[in-house]
Amino acid sequence: MKPFAIAGMQLDLSATHENVTQMGHRLEVLMSVYPWVQMVVFSELAPFGPLIQHARPLPNETEAAFQEMAKRYGIWLLPGSMFERVGELVYNTASMIDPRGDVVGRYRKLFPFKPYEAGVEAGTEFLVFPGSGQVKQRIEENDPRLGEESIAEVFRAAGGKIRESWCGPCFGQGPDALQPGHLPPLAENTCGGGQKVEPDPLVHGLIELFLLHERHSQVVG
Numbered sequence: 001m002k003p004f005a006i007a008g009m010q011l012d013l014s015a016t017h018e019n020v021t022q023m024g025h026r027l028e029v030l031m032s033v034y035p036w037v038q039m040v041v042f043s044e045l046a047p048f049g050p051l052i053q054h055a056r057p058l059p060n061e062t063e064a065a066f067q068e069m070a071k072r073y074g075i076w077l078l079p080g081s082m083f084e085r086v087g088e089l090v091y092n093t094a095s096m097i098d099p100r101g102d103v104v105g106r107y108r109k110l111f112p113f114k115p116y117e118a119g120v121e122a123g124t125e126f127l128v129f130p131g132s133g134q135v136k137q138r139i140e141e142n143d144p145r146l147g148e149e150s151i152a153e154v155f156r157a158a159g160g161k162i163r164e165s166w167c168g169p170c171f172g173q174g175p176d177a178l179q180p181g182h183l184p185p186l187a188e189n190t191c192g193g194g195q196k197v198e199p200d201p202l203v204h205g206l207i208e209l210f211l212l213h214e215r216h217s218q219v220v221g
Contacts (some may be wrong), residue, residue: 001017006039006175007030007039008038008041011023011026014049015051019048023042023047027073042080045082045083052083055090056209058093062082066095075100078095082094090122092112092117107126125156126160
């Protein structure tokens with residue numbers, strides 16, 4: 001199994017004005033001191049705080065700024081969540097941004113924390129990345145521990161969405177994430193010139209699951 005370096009950022013954030021500028025400064029310091037970090041995770045509602053009046057549609061200029069940060073440092077970036085406005089509805093939504101600066105998925109919080117998130121709608125889908133093609137195949141097999149249902153069937157029944165993936169560290173860089181003319185960058189950087197390396201699923205685990213921002217991060221990078 002290859003190591004994958006994740007930094008959790010817990011900042012002193014404002015509830016009355018934007019925190020995106022501070023997040024960018026702290027990310028710059030982090031990557032200067034720890035350039036080997038591969039993923040950075042900020043806390044829930046970090047960009048604008050917990051006030052619902054900051055809700056805005058996605059995509060937007062703030063998400064684009066985070067995309068540029070991810071691309072600049074070549075990292076996976078989870079920049080906290082933002083209140084997303086869809087017509088009259090508001091969701092607590094987290095964006096998953098890859099090292100190319102592409103948004104590969106958005107997660108709408110499934111269980112808004114009431115009464116503090118009054119007026120916030122619940123999302124309907126998990127965002128799940130299988131660890132590899134071998135793992136994806138294994139989770140589709142019947143499992144006697146689940147009454148002969150597969151793990152994948154259980155996730156789908158609960159509203160889960162299973163994304164394609166390549167080797168273990170290459171979250172979401174499979175066929176459903178690539179754009180025309182793009183190559184999966186970690187296939188060269190991590191997997192030896194495009195050679196696909198399949199980890200042992202018993203060692204690697206059944207899935208790598210991002211249930212984003214159900215609670216504030218307690219890990220400080």
